[in-house]
Amino acid sequence: MQVPDDLKYSKEHEWVRTKADGAVTVGITDYAQDAMGDIVFVELPRIGDSFAAGEPFCTLESVKAVSECYMPAGGKITAVNESLLDSPELVNQDPYGAGWLVEVELDDAAEPAALMIAAEYAQYLASLTE
Amino acid sequence: MTKPLIFELGSPGRTAAGLPEPDVPVTKPEELLPFGMRRERQAELPEVSEVDLVRHYTRLSSLNYGVDTGFYPLGSCTMKYNPKVNEAAASLPGFTGLHPYQPEELSQGALKLMYRLERYLGEIAGMDRFTLQPAAGAHGELTGLLIIRAYHVQNGETQRNKVLVPDSAHGTNPATAAMCGYETVQVKSNSRGGVDLDDLWRLAGADTAAIMLTNPNTLGIFDENIKQITDIVHEAGGLAYCDGANTNAIMGKVRPGDMGFDVVHLNLHKTFATPHGGGGPGSGPVGVKDFLTPFLPRPLVECRVDEEAGKTYYLDHRGGQSIGRVKAFYGNFGVMVKAYAYIRMLGAAGLTEASEHAVLNANYLKEKLRETYVLPYDRTCMHEFVLSPLKSGERKVRTLDLAKRLMDYGYHPPTIYFPLIVEEALMIEPTETESKETLDGFAAALRQIAREALEQPETVTGAPHRTPVKRLDEVTAARKPVLRYQRQS
Numbered sequence: 188m189q190v191p192d193d194l195k196y197s198k199e200h201e202w203v204r205t206k207a208d209g210a211v212t213v214g215i216t217d218y219a220q221d222a223m224g225d226i227v228f229v230e231l232p233r234i235g236d237s238f239a240a241g242e243p244f245c246t247l248e249s250v251k252a253v254s255e256c257y258m259p260a261g262g263k264i265t266a267v268n269e270s271l272l273d274s275p276e277l278v279n280q281d282p283y284g285a286g287w288l289v290e291v292e293l294d295d296a297a298e299p300a301a302l303m304i305a306a307e308y309a310q311y312l313a314s315l316t317e
Numbered sequence: 318m319t320k321p322l323i324f325e326l327g328s329p330g331r332t333a334a335g336l337p338e339p340d341v342p343v344t345k346p347e348e349l350l351p352f353g354m355r356r357e358r359q360a361e362l363p364e365v366s367e368v369d370l371v372r373h374y375t376r377l378s379s380l381n382y383g384v385d386t387g388f389y390p391l392g393s394c395t396m397k398y399n400p401k402v403n404e405a406a407a408s409l410p411g412f413t414g415l416h417p418y419q420p421e422e423l424s425q426g427a428l429k430l431m432y433r434l435e436r437y438l439g440e441i442a443g444m445d446r447f448t449l450q451p452a453a454g455a456h457g458e459l460t461g462l463l464i465i466r467a468y469h470v471q472n473g474e475t476q477r478n479k480v481l482v483p484d485s486a487h488g489t490n491p492a493t494a495a496m497c498g499y500e501t502v503q504v505k506s507n508s509r510g511g512v513d514l515d516d517l518w519r520l521a522g523a524d525t526a527a528i529m530l531t532n533p534n535t536l537g538i539f540d541e542n543i544k545q546i547t548d549i550v551h552e553a554g555g556l557a558y559c560d561g562a563n564t565n566a567i568m569g570k571v572r573p574g575d576m577g578f579d580v581v582h583l584n585l586h587k588t589f590a591t592p593h594g595g596g597g598p599g600s601g602p603v604g605v606k607d608f609l610t611p612f613l614p615r616p617l618v619e620c621r622v623d624e625e626a627g628k629t630y631y632l633d634h635r636g637g638q639s640i641g642r643v644k645a646f647y648g649n650f651g652v653m654v655k656a657y658a659y660i661r662m663l664g665a666a667g668l669t670e671a672s673e674h675a676v677l678n679a680n681y682l683k684e685k686l687r688e689t690y691v692l693p694y695d696r697t698c699m700h701e702f703v704l705s706p707l708k709s710g711e712r713k714v715r716t717l718d719l720a721k722r723l724m725d726y727g728y729h730p731p732t733i734y735f736p737l738i739v740e741e742a743l744m745i746e747p748t749e750t751e752s753k754e755t756l757d758g759f760a761a762a763l764r765q766i767a768r769e770a771l772e773q774p775e776t777v778t779g780a781p782h783r784t785p786v787k788r789l790d791e792v793t794a795a796r797k798p799v800l801r802y803q804r805q806s
Contacts, residue, residue, distance in 0.1 A: 224715075226794035241531040250791045251717075252545065275796065 188312060189217040191283055195299045196308035198203040202283065203299045210265060211299065214277065214287040215247070215256060218312055226275045231267040232289065238262070240298065245288050247278065256288065260298035266290035285289035319786065323373055324804055327365035334367070361804055370398040371462060380785060382729055384592070387757050390682075392701045392744025393487070394731035395565045395587040396594065399655070403590045406658035406728035407651045408776050417646040421631050427650065428630035432618040434657045435602075441660075441668070442561065442581050443574020444604030448614045449653055450644040454562055456603030457582030458493040458529070460614065463640045465527045465556045465597045465604060466497055467612040471638065477555065483512050485536055485736045487560055494564040499526055504760060510694040511540040515609075517549055525555035532576065533563045535736040535744075536694050537679065537701035546578025556580065564588045565748070566676055566700035569669025579606050590659035591652045600652035611638040616647075674749035675700040678756060682747050693739050701746035702804055705739050706767075714770040716741040721788060722769070722780035726762040 194202040200219035202213045220226065228248035237242045243255035244264070267289050271277055276287035303311060323386035347355060383389070389396035389651060405715045415427055420783055435447045451457040469477045480494035483504045491501040502520055505513040533539045540546065547557040559578035565588045573581040585591055586599035604612060616632035623629060663671060676699050683692065683702045690704040708714055720743070732744040747756055770777050
């Protein structure tokens with residue numbers, strides 16, 4: 188199970204990547220995509236929508252179930268990964284890269300600091316599968 | 318071994334019947350029909366002989382798998398055997414020949430049956446009145462929630478805009494709440510599989526319209542805190558709705574009305590002897606406590622006692638606060654007849670025994686499988702139980718594979734990937750009508766498959782091997798659905 192070092196993680200299995208300009212990219216983790224199974228449909232939010240931390244912002248449908256993704260930190264959607272509309276499998280194939288979900292302008296740039304670092308998330312995963 | 322479709326059989330001009338020469342003048346369609354109503358080209362209808370036609374559909378019918386063919390432990394669905402005598406009752410010409418516009422004096426038998434069935438259901442569920450109109454479980458939920466909304470509106474409490482739903486709930490519960498314009502608030506489960514009381518306490522308040530709950534829940538667990546749960550919601554001013562889909566576990570033992578529920582729906586097509594899974598017709602009557610009776614859909618069947626004429630049954634359409642009709646006429650009457658016959662046939666003692674056997678069978682199977690599969694909520698279950706076959710580190714064989722492999726052993730697979738709170742869930746509901754031999758056979762198959770998963774996993778991941786079509790590509794089917802048959806030319 189991949190857990191890249193340069194990302195922050197939420198308990199709901201979303202990752203956050205902070206870019207040079209301060210904006211962040213959000214996606215779901217390798218663990219999450221594996222647990223969901225083959226994703227067949229992605230419902231993205233609209234650009235300009237705002238969400239509080241913990242609010243559902245995106246819906247993923249796999250052959251098993253429909254799952255919500257929860258905002259790891261509050262903010263406004265500035266971009267969505269439109270390639271997922273035609274190729275939802277990107278979330279399975281490359282969850283940390285081409286399978287990203289949204290770009291967010293944070294309400295509070297310091298908020299991701301409270302999320303888990305890679306080592307903590309790996310430990311959290313281990314506790315789930317015990 | 319894909320077989321041709323009916324459209325791919327036969328050849329042009331072949332036919333199953335010969336028509337006599339017409340004895341009236343032949344007229345061309347274009348002389349009779351206006352241009353806009355004429356086809357541009359001939360319909361591509363199958364052209365087959367009678368024997369080809371009969372063989373085609375007989376073969377298809379033999380591919381059906383139902384409760385009458387074999388064991389069908391589809392958790393949450395109660396696929397129990399439905400005695401044929403109930404079908405015979407529903408087929409009586411006096412019932413099948415009824416017309417919904419027939420006058421009351423000529424429909425006394427049917428009205429009496431509905432009147433009595435309503436009272437039986439009331440006794441079983443601990444409710445004061447029932448509407449028999451809803452045609453399915455989810456239809457019952459919608460009816461129940463509309464009644465709850467009408468009650469709050471009547472009291473001027475329109476700020477109650479949230480419905481509490483546990484995270485183990487049937488998917489129809491939050492869908493129903495949304496359909497009624499409510500916001501759904503998810504209540505967590507505790508480590509024993511019941512409702513987390515602290516979470517419920519925190520969430521219940523002046524904006525709570527209702528809680529929707531199934532007891533026993535979808536983990537097959539009876540929530541022993543049920544009275545506290547309904548008390549907390551009532552204290553907050555909300556009402557308690559019981560999704561009675563799991564009534565098969567509790568008939569004659571405990572009643573939703575006594576657990577503190579104000580509204581309940583029962584699935585006659587699950588618990589009360591109507592075959593289901595084929596898309597209907599179903600029946601989801603909704604029962605309420607007295608204070609909600611004014612809001613029930615109308616008409617209700619009432620009884621008038623007259624010294625000379627005796628008992629007369631009639632339809633009472635009055636009810637200014639009623640939410641209105643939820644179904645044309647009076648509901649699916651044939652299903653009511655089967656439920657009536659089933660209840661009368663078993664009686665109170667028989668219904669209680671049916672529930673006892675449903676629970677005993679589930680626990681027997683659970684104990685037989687616990688050595689081989691992970692049991693995430695390890696406690697005495699009700700009519701069903703949930704396994705999580707995934708053991709840590711071993712992810713090659715998934716629940717989907719186990720389910721597919723079961724088909725090779727001649728069983729209908731259990732429900733999989735539900736409830737959502739159990740990873741890789743396998744949900745098994747044997748029902749009361751299965752014998753010990755059947756349960757032993759099924760358990761042996763699941764243990765054998767567990768062995769295969771370790772020793773020859775590709776046999777399991779490649780399953781099914783013995784069905785007319787092998788593993789279907791569900792992913793491509795979902796991503797790129799082909800929704801319309803295109804004839805190959």
